[in-house]
Amino acid sequence: MTKAKGRNGWHAGTIEQLPSGRYRWRVRVTYPDGTKERQAGTVRTKTEAQQAITKALQEAVAGQRPVTKSLTVGEMVREHMAAMRPTWAQRTYLNNLYLFEHYILPGLADKKAAGIQPKDLRAHFEKLGESGLGVSGQKQVRSLLSGAYKRAVGDGVLRENPTAYARPVATRQAAKVKAFTPDEAGRFFASALEDRWALPLAFMAVTGLRIGEAVALTWEDVGTDRAGLPVVMVNKTRSEFQGQPYDGKPKTAAGVRAVPLSTDAAAIVEDMRRRVTVEADAHGKAVGPLSYVFPSPLTGEAMAHDSLRNIMERTCRRAGLPLLSPHKLRHTFASMNLALGLPVGDVSAVMGHASTAVTMNFYQTSYEVGRRAVALNLSPAKAEAPTARTPSTLGKRSRKAGPRRATKS
Template sequence: MAKRANGEGSLYKRDDGRWVGAFTYEDPITGTVKRTVVYGKTQAEARAKMRERRARADAGQPVRDSRVTLGDYADRWMGSTLAASARKESTKATYSTLARVHIIGRSIGDTTLDRLKPSDVERFVLDLRDAGKAQATVRQVYTVLRAILDAAVRDGLIARNPAAQVARPGVDRHDARYLTRDEVDRLLAAAEGTRYAPVLELLAFTGMRRGEALALRWDDIDFDARLIRVRGTLGRVGGILLVTDTKTERSRRAIPLSERAARVLRAVGERQAAERVAARDEWRETGFVFTTELGHPVDPRNALRALTRAADRAGLEGVGLHTLRHSAASAMLGTGVPLKAVSDVLGHSSVAITGDVYGHMAPEVQRSALDALAAAYGAE
């Protein structure tokens, strides 16, 4: 046995011809002194493994990665790190679903953390694409996987996050689908007389997100100041309808209330008052603006179905969740409303996002701006 200098441990050859290296170190997590052993077919191989582990120990990293499977750790992560995070409840539910469906129980989930390599993550992303998953889904699953492995690094189970060494999957940008003024009129006319027509009208006249509109309570409406205060978003979390925080801090905002939107809301209030009387003891007082006949909050899926049916009747194709929001934004930009003002109304986290999403409006807006500049100088 040959002792190595400077406390590097010991390196020796066994009777079976294999080389063994060992040294003691202080565990960065527990602070206790531990011993680690490596093996190699040659002295050089064993020495290289020792140096690698010593470097990790000196850097405060685990000397070897954990042999727990990714799936087992992901299950623990959902009940601890994810549950304790400051993420919205709806986001936690989405992340948990993505982890259970795409990671736990899959081949990558059966891989132990010490064997997980960047190439495995790349293969995982390719498999998702080959399975026909949408680009946004692939990106979300990658985000969840990276968050799980970030926590594993923090917990001292692995030294490096293999997902962090893989480029985040991209999502192709497309111009937002929007309706012209005539198409919006046709859509609203097709929905007229239905229970969800006021919801669609409010979306068209404010650019609000569907969940934001359905989360509105009467306390959020100030008819005197002509303001709508957006405080949350309604959606399903674990199968239950809940109001959670807005998408971003800037999404929590006040929107000017136009006269037409005010008329819509007053009509909703009158109908709700009549339904409260008709329902008698069955009425549930929730304070929501948009409710069922018994006062319960409206399921966002029902509002989507109403939009889809109205679009079919109006002969409009490709009308989805955000179409009315995009239409409102495009109408504002098309009539010369400054980008910053549109961004504030929409509640985007930055003006840059508004510019990216509605870049297709740039030539028209720029043309209007230059026409206005020419007019200011009296040019013909």
């Protein structure tokens, strides 16, 4: 056994050659707060042992404690999720739980968090892509891992966050259709109006509501604004996780909002008011303030997301349109309003986005060309060319005003 030469001479730590030929080093360090600790390790050469002792002393002076080598990725992510659960919306927690169980547990959970390298994560993302998980899903996995690593680094448990150097890479593929064109939107709207089951979709097309916001609407949410014009108040959403529905608040504070109704949208609401009264009588029920605006005709209860997705597919096929998801109606709504030249701030506010950047970056589509003006009419009979309104005229449009042609979370 020999003493190692540290910054202050040979007295700093000891080095011992093991029967295997490797070298074990030991050193006692003192941290700025006065606490002391013994550190040790094994390396290949005596020089590496001397360097390890020097590094341990330098890090102790800087207050850097050694990383926890026993912590696994699974334990790290579980601790992060437990800490974040009180601040996460239920939907966010359930989505992250699903990501953890399906895309982190199988390949990473038992690996040591301190030993994960960026190349390991890149290889993991490639496997996820080969298994069918898209880039968007891979980014959500990375976001969960990144949050867990950042917490561990902040707590001093780990030194580095490998997710900072490993990102999913999109493969070249045909661009996906993100929204209907103006002509397609009009055809979809006309087709949806012919089907009682598709009326919620028609309403989403002319209001930009999310699917969960539309099915959660109750009659107490229907009213008028200060000018006496029709609006719906969005203050809740109905989500589903693995087929089980649950109610919650909108995604962000900006999601709580009053959404103005165009003539088309208001007509759908009035049509539903008549329909649900008849349907409720058939079920032996009464329509009250807490009754759903768009209930299932069969049960009178809220419609399931999967049901609306199937109805969306049926409506698209009947109209001879590309098969899009219900959420693409929201993309269509944003893109069409922006194409009309309406202020992005007004469009963003009506859609409930926390930032106008979300509206511009994710919801504006290729045919790009106040707030009360952000209310689409898609009725085929209203084919007059739209005119953009200036902010000073927002909210002053008459119920009998000329129609506006509509253009394309």
